[in-house]
Amino acid sequence: MHIRRSTRRATGGAAALGSLLLLVACGHGPSHTTGADGPTSTGPAPRAAQAPPLLPVPHGRGSTTPDDFNGDGHRDLVLNDLVKAESHADDAGIGIVYGSPHGLVPGARQLLSPATHAARVQGRLPAVFEAEAGCDLDDDGFTDLVVTTDPPYDGQGRPPVPLQLLFGSPDGLTGRAVVLTVPDRARLGNDWPDRPVCGDFDGDGAQDLVLHASAGHLSYLRGPFTRQGAPHAAGAPLPSPGEAPAGPAADVDRDGSDDLVVRASAGTGAAAVVLGGPAGPPRTGTTLPPGVDVALGAFGRGASLDAAVGATTGTALRYDLPTGARSTLDVPGTILDAADFDGDGLSELVTSGTRVRVLPGRETGSTTRGAVTVTPAARGTARVLAVGDFDGDRRADLVVRTYEGDTADSVEVHRGAAEGLVTGRASVTFSTSQFLSP
Secondary structure, eight states, X not given: OOOOOOSOOOOHHHHHHHHHHHHHHTTOSOSSOEETTEEOOSSSOOOGGGSOOXXXXXXXXXXXXXXXXXXXXXXXXXXXSOOOSSTTXXXXXXXXXXXXXXXXXXXXXXXXXXXXXXOOBTTBOOSOOEEEEEEOTTSSSSOEEEEEOOOOOOSSSSOOOXXXXXXXXXXXXXXXXXXXXXXXXXXXXXXXXXXXXXXOTTSSSSOEEEEEOSSSEEEEXXXXXXTTSOOSEEOSOEEOSOSEEEEEEEOTTOSSSOEEEEESSSSSEEEEEEEOOTTOSOEEEEEEEEESEEEEEOOSSOSSXXXXXXXXXXXXXXXXXXXXXXXXXXXXXXXXXXXXXXXSSOOEEEEESSSEEEEOOOTTOOOSTTOEEEOOSSOSEEEEEEEEOSSSSSSOEEEEEEEOSTTOEEEEEEOOOTTSOOOSSOSEEEOGGGGGOO
């Protein structure tokens, strides 16, 4: 899971609305937001009173589907920075929209708030509660959510661990979180152990976590994890070409162990691909040019994966890592994602900064020829929220969120298809204002 940050911090009538909502999720309803009074194609996103009726979270039995918190075999969506009732209101928490055989169903939603889901630290509930990463940490068939918080800290000595774990279940993310255990031997210096990246970095089949340490080192926690938040094992911090791990992880060299991108620092700068193996991810595979964002994908037909490094001046490509060809696209890439929208085995490159563009993958590499621009129906600043197969057709879908201010937004899902991404009409549209409803 790659959780994208934003740029700002039943009665008979209910049953009828639920049926209409399911049609929208299946792609047979209106392409614009549907509220209590029917579809609307213009104007602001719906207020809480117009939210679709709340539907039960489907009951699952466990699956290997990514981002499947209720284990029903269908991918779910995580939302940070929800719409507020008013500009200066507190952040409501984390929103989850659950999936179905036909894609996301906005009515099957869940709000995760500190009051109801966070663990107390020194008797206090956190004020910050934001999703960071998702993976099945306890290996039970239900995706778990890694959340960052703001535990009490007086600035003296080693800070506490800010990360908490919410475990998935047949009913979704229902319980209280537990604080992640980061053994002292796995930490270095007095930095916060944060920036979690999930992946099977040692190739044993269990999901691990890599965290920021300090002084060019990473904390490496081997899975599976206990329900108390403790890793299976953790050794001394690993030397690294940087100390800001970035997800999502991927098996770049196809050796059965996940690899990850590590940045020299949290801001714009150099980065490197760090390779996993039996000892975890201590080996630098290749260095990357400075940039704002990095995406890993199969942009060309090589033996290994490729890297796209975005900057305001263009996007640099490194094919067939670590030693393949290099090229540059005249496309700014301040925010990058990679996904296979047409199911041909090659990744499309998604760039979003001033606008959202999808560049086709070709055997010879990414190209601007045939690129499409995704123009949401709502006016505002559009950002890619997620890429992934939300409708189970083995083609990735694109989730775009348009910000119209602190109190209004619109989320659109554009489906992948054999002919490419369907950009003219969203299959699902909703607003995160629905989480303001009880």
